[in-house]
Amino acid sequence: MIKGWRSLSIACLAALNVLAVTACSGTNSGKAPAPDAGNGQTAEAPKTDKITLRVMDWADSEKPYREKFIKDFEAKYPNIKIEYTLLTSDQFQNTITTAIKSGDAPDLFPIPGNMSLSMAVKGGWYQPIDPYIDDEFKNRFVDGIFVEGTTMLDGKIYSIPALSSVPNTLVYYNKQLFRDAGLDPEKPPKTYSEFREAAKKITEAGKGKAYGIIEGGKQIGRWKLAAMDWSALGGSGLNQHSPISLVTHKASYDSKAVLDVFGLFKGLKDDGSYHPKTMSISAPEARALFGEGQAGFIIQGEWCIGVWRRDNPNLDFGVMAPPVPDDGQKGFLPQSNYSPWIGISQTTKHPKEAALYLKEYFSKEYQSVLVKAGDRFSILKGVNESSSDIPQFKQYYDIVQKTARLVPSPQIRNPELTSVYANYKDIQPGIGDILQGVVSGAVKEPAAPLKQLSDGVDKALDAAIAKAKSEGAKVDKSDFVFSNWSADKHYKAEDYKALK
Template identity: 35%
Template structure:
């Protein structure tokens, strides 16, 4: 921590009670980051405290360091709220109804931005950033897309973190795997070698450690793991909202595809081999993550957020990273920019000039590098050059480079037809859904893998048909044909020219 950074923070906290709630302790590495706050892009007309809402985690580490310095430089008050997603899903709609929403926020999970635009939740910020088109050209191609963060030519969302990340790639205890005779960084796992390695680690540790661990009572982890395993074995499908489980080449729901059946069979084989850490159904994903440095298991399929956390909290833990086991197929994400991290300005905000000033900074190379220095691979900057120039660890950079090679951007139905937001707002995912179905198969509540998945396909089609029918009756110009992109090649990113060619 430098004296300059310490002094700035103390001066600000002495003069602003609003940021006292930030609880600046615990930001750790972030306080080594000094922010060279640039001159404002235009007049700053603050009316009361500026309020920012997002889902916290590593983002909070950045903002708890950045906002005190920014507030001091602009002579304003800032209140930062980093809340869990389940709270955002409740707090934000309530704030919209009561006209008390934060000035800037990310949308509830799985809410299409078109819905927020159509309902008047958010406002465009083109008029607040001078020469905004030149600024936007500094972003990588595909960051701004009509129907995702641009509507009727106006810019609504800030796409400042990359979605080209996997939530289920291989992280492993290097000693356990090397002792067992495996080096997945040099020779990535197939499903067969993944299973064999898990069995060997379990055997060599004689009950003291197991081959594989998963946060089994966090239900979404089952679909995340199986979908990614299936995709690296050749499956191509969407993963969210009305596109979840849909092969966009045909528009068909493919939960019962052979690749998904095979992925479930792989997990059941690990269980039958005795290679899975006992009691996984009583732990969630963060708990499973925390047990890896303790030596509980040799491998876990999770995301890059593990890397900075382990490096910070368990510096002596020697771990490696490798692609998701499979045949070398591509994982699929629905956009270049992280939809969940895309930030929007409240339509009734009186501090839009402040919001745009911050947006502008986060969309510059300087701001992106500062972001990467603090957040690392957890929510990586969308500028590839910022990844290269940041001080994030070599392991974090290696993971992001691996994602560039192994993850592709799929079509996004909402970019093609924003009116699909009307369908998504009505759509009721069947119960049990994909994650619940897989969890039930793992625990033995059900045993007919193909039968259960086929029933899920039928239930999903029924739910989609009902949602499309109701949306059309309500005036939306939509069709299930909007989910069909016959020119999609899953081995390549789906880009703006592909939408234009439809």
Template identity: 25%
Template sequence: MFAGVACSDDSGDDKADAGSPTGPAAPGANASGGGASGAKKVSITVNCKPPRTAEVDRKQWEEDVDTFQKANPNIKIESKDSFPCSDPTTFEAKLSGNQMEDLFYVNYTNVQTVLARGGAADLSSYMTKIVADKELRPDLVKYFQDPSGKTFGVPRTNYSMGLVYNRALFTKAGLDPNKPPATWDEVRAAAKKITDSGGGAVGYADYSASNQGGWHFTAELYSRGGTAVSPDGKTGTVDSPQGKAVLQTLHDMRWTDNSMGSKQLLTINDVQQMMGSGRLGMYLAAPDNIPTIVNEFGGKMADLSLAPMPEGKGTLAGGDGYMFNKNCTPEQIEAGLKWLDFLALTPGKGLNDWARGKKDKEPVGLPEPAIWTGAAAKSNTDLKAQNATLPVENYQTFTVATVPAVAEPPQGQQIYSVLDGVVSSVLTKKDADIDKLIGDANSKITQLLSK
């Protein structure tokens, strides 16, 4: 399935996808709802159509546009395929120049920037019904809200972090692979057993370079119930019992238990390679790491499992969705919401057509996206299980867990850079002064936030 990213500009595929231009459809209706023959015609531009290099994703997008427009002959979807969609500089330029499409893709981390520029239409009058009808997770909808509670966007996908672990190494160490560690104390104990089982295995690995150590520190902080910044975004809050506990656990696994190996200053590629080689017991990651470990680093799919974050008090989360240009008419908004209902909000359709994914030989069965609650969530899970090409039972504990999603902090990369040095010091210096390191980092974060 297409994993979209924010489009760079609208100079790509300007040709509208086939179908007659049409008029507004009631938001929340499905693609089979049809359009009244006398309804006003409406056209909407939508960015981030998959590029030609992503053949399967592009084929599926075009199939979806065709299906939708046949069912809604008064709505015309004009797809834009300019890439790379993830270019933040171009996103900023388009936003500043009011050049965004009618319906434009946005990462969760860019939503507040859009709101600060006044670049999106207010969807509040529509979203109450949509959230209820589609059983969308309120915590994900909240990413698109301003401080007053008004809603300006619709979630499309999400990710959250968990504990990836090697079932074969668990079994070798005498651990039950169906009962993964649920606390950081249990992670530490399991890591030591895996290391002590021999064969050069490393029990647990973590990042500590290229800002990734700070990113993972924040994830571990959230899992213990801590925060990186104050609610008003003005003060660092990492100098806390939870922050110190994160560092103490890493220090003890590295230096007391020797369960993290001697090689440090690792990044994501290093750790994925370790997991793919079968030498690593555990590390923190989102579900999308699993296909990468298998496809790029030779891992065995059957050996890989995913558990919820230890402690479970929070998980660093992200994702994406769509917002509407502030200049859209009500008719365009209604048409766009109907398109999103089909594309992203309904299990079994559009991006969530798992039967099509299986037919197209895509990986089906990962426990995300997970944007729904209640019956909708169950329907999506059941459809994935019926069409799974992956061992879904290996992700069951992650799938059924309810861990609060916590957004990345403001000025995230700058904060991660500060915390990177803290983590690397703890993992490379046995006598690292944790209190001083975390205190100094907290002061630097507060200075960053004051600028």
């Protein structure tokens, strides 16, 4: 689903985390009932002439379900035609910016991974959703969805998350390729050395038909997420909520934990374990080749499970936690708070119809199909518990419970930090660019550029804080420091209160 350092909470993978990114599905019954209007009545389509509602996003794994959803929606509301545009997360960032500048924004679209909600609203991208929704709709969601500084600004709702926030940097592995290489498919590698050795053996056994690992190398966001999440397991303290480490309170992108991750990826490259198409393909293309049995490993999110189940029913695959450094695990995968995703364009001429689309999209009927299909974990109450039945989907969720911990968000602690995010300027090349360069061979030694990145981020953050203060925001560098944070525990609401 996905998305500088602001990819999840302040905009992902992934999509995200985010996005950078995610998927959607149609209803089992064909036509979902209209959402309750909050007074026991069924919501009706606005009585207007036929209009076209334009929707744009990067939810590629959701494509077949969304197509059915749109077909059912148009049949239910014949006065509304849906014009849906699907892009990759990287394509979307450029396309939506151009569309907005030209005055041709779609009616509904998600926030790109390189932008915070405050920046988008300040730039005139979105309008509040509140006038077009009711309490019944808001009460469908689990707690924590509508939070000031993430999906809300000044008490108004501007965006709705796409899915339940779980790390999307776990590893899938092909059990048959494990067997072919003499590896035990029930004992996937746990350390960097074991992971590198397994990838090498799979490559050798594949003899040009299969390789150790494949990635969507064109997408910077995927490299960034892997670098940050895997280094967090090594104790870096990096996460998508903040530009600085929770451990060092600085932009420590050149720490040992990060360099160790880069060393692993460089080793995989030096061994020839990467699929030769890696640097020229997107994440969906890499996912498809993995589904065809051309690679032993791929780093991806939960949305892949439903795609493989549908497109590659004979694929024998497992899910594993990311490997940890040879000298042991020193942290946990950073689990983010819910991130903003889709919103209604400020310039739309059809806000009521756009809200109607959201009500149908976030209905239990449609979201249940997504969970049952193995596309995502839903943000609606009770849906995950009632609809999840794919073994690998449950396995993914169990691994997340063991290896991930909710990390603090500076923006939840102090909503006025939206001014800091709005003034922050990303430093390039970022950590994802540098890791991409290492795997492509363009960057021989990553230590120097990572040090430059660290220095640049520290300076950029200081400048953004100073600028926000000059504009009247009550912010400070200490807002990014959480003295009561512990890597092995979830950071909860009471922990924020304890700092005040």
